[in-house]
Amino acid sequence: MATDSATRAIKTDENRDAAGRREIYLYALRRFGVYLFTLWAAITVAFFIFRLVPGDPMNILLGNLTRAEGRQRDKAAEEAIIAQYRQIFGMDDPLPIQYLNYLRKAVLGGLDLGPSFVEYPAQTKDLVFRRMPWTIGIFTTSVLLAWIAGTGLGALIGWLQRSRLSRLAVVLSTLLQITPVYLVALALIIYVGYSWRLLPAGGPYARHLQPAWTWEFISSLLTHAILPMLSNIIVIGAGFTLGMRALMISVLGEDYLTFARAKGLSPFTVLKDYAFRNALIPQVTALAIIVGATLNGTFIIEVLFQLPGLGTLFVQAMGLRDFNTMQAVVLFSIFAVLTLTLIVDLALPLLDPRVRRTA
């Protein structure tokens, strides 16, 4: 009888591989659908939020221009200019039409998000693309480094639960985690950059250099990147450390850990195959969540370190009420965050056999 039930269960296994594969495809497809929907929702919300802000950007813009040039305001001429601008920017159409036009251009027009108000006729797309490498470079590198460091450190102090060193590490990480990233950045700028003069603390590279594939330029680029990235790594890494520690401790209480020890496996194998591996899965999910939550920190860091990234672009655009540019920055950030999250989520089934079922 025992054999019967066992063989019956095993018979289904021929189909199991195929079924498992189909489930993964379905999961990926569903996940991609969610991604597209979220992207659309984000674009829509961004569009309407910027349109519904009270005040006509054209008025503000023109007011700024005329004030800057110190000219007398000529009502009639001004109105004519505004009318022309409004036409160029398609702002006379009713809002729903504007929205559809906007979507059409964004999707079919190769990410055409309209021209910049301020740097007309420069396309906001080009402004964003020019700045994006800085942001993406600093952001992804520092988040990844923070994740790797935090995961390793957290696993270690979770494993050594009760040692004094690990308690100290917990207190330290907790303090760092609740510190706002700009305070850490300011502290690094003030102490490391100015007081001790150890590392450059402003600008993308030394002023006298021009971008080129020379060692001098690249090393200058890298040394200038250390402090901005370090600010991010310290704060985000502390969070990852605490998260991984908590995950390790909860995994250490699982029955399969007791069983692994009962089997006589070496502590290293238990740590590697039974504790770390299992804690890693939710830690990867945490990476996906953190990715979204830390981009704004990177924007602040860019401003503080005077790096020509999206954050600085946004702040400049905000000062000039350049709504088109602000909107483009927001959209690209959302796009980047959602795409990174999608990648992480799609990687998850590779790690966790259970996701295939439950997803």
Next chain:
Amino acid sequence: MPALLEIRGLSAGLQGRRAITQVISQIDLDVQAGEILGVVGESGCGKSTLATAIMRLLVPPQVLQSGSIRLRLAAGETVDLLAISESELRALRWRHLSYIPQGSMNSLNPVLRVGRQMMDTLIQHGLTSGEARARAIEALELVNLERKLLDSYPHELSGGMRQRVIIAAAVSMRPALIVADELTTALDVVTQRQILQELAAIRDELGATILLITHDMGVVAQIADRVAVMYAGKIAELGSVHGIFEAPRHPYSQGLIGSIPRASGQRVEGLPGEAPSPWNYPAGCRFHPRCPKVFDLCREHAPELMRQDSGRWAACHLYDDEVAAHA
């Protein structure tokens, strides 16, 4: 013949903020080679604490307080499991003593394939991966599972299959002693019976010795040779299954056996009251608040586990000759 496992004066407890609360007290128990010894008692009486103390797998707040556990190795020498180093113990695990923990359903790592989890231990103990695979398959066959299961993940198996996998893993190195805690508790009756039969077959085939922990007198009756009845962290009575079921001596055993539904259907008087938790074990005989035969001495003095006739032991003043003489 000396016992395979000799437990002496084993006490373990829970570390509180100020003091240790004792959970099992001064356990003396011999497990003979080749037998299935049942340890039975109500929930919370310390059975799992006893099992994990034997396996040296207590985790804080659980603490070992005293005792020795001598395991006889094949060569005739003995080791004290509580005195050797962690790495010496590691070498003995699975080769000499295996463990089937309570809640075996969750004892497999959900993210590793079954085969990997069965074989990693074998490889660690020096087998090549080919040998380990052969051993794992052999062990699966002992519990009527097919080799294909090696490629499955735990969540793809039913509860009964997972329990069998754990058993297979535990016997794969042909250990002399298997400590099995609540092997069948979470399973339906049919699967329970099958698994117990498989366990008995394993004992016969491999000549393994099994310490079978359960709260179910029926399980004990079905496959154990001897039984130790535990109450509130102590052994109340010890003897052959046949002897104890026929004529229980300790009032607690009498109550336990009385509460098994008989074939005739009517329930004999059960046990009134509830088992105490370690934080309020009564003074004197720990059973005295519930004992129908309690007398004055019981409230003050704890009875010792004393040898009766024909391999029977009981911890009750009723069977204490000196007391009987005075009474």
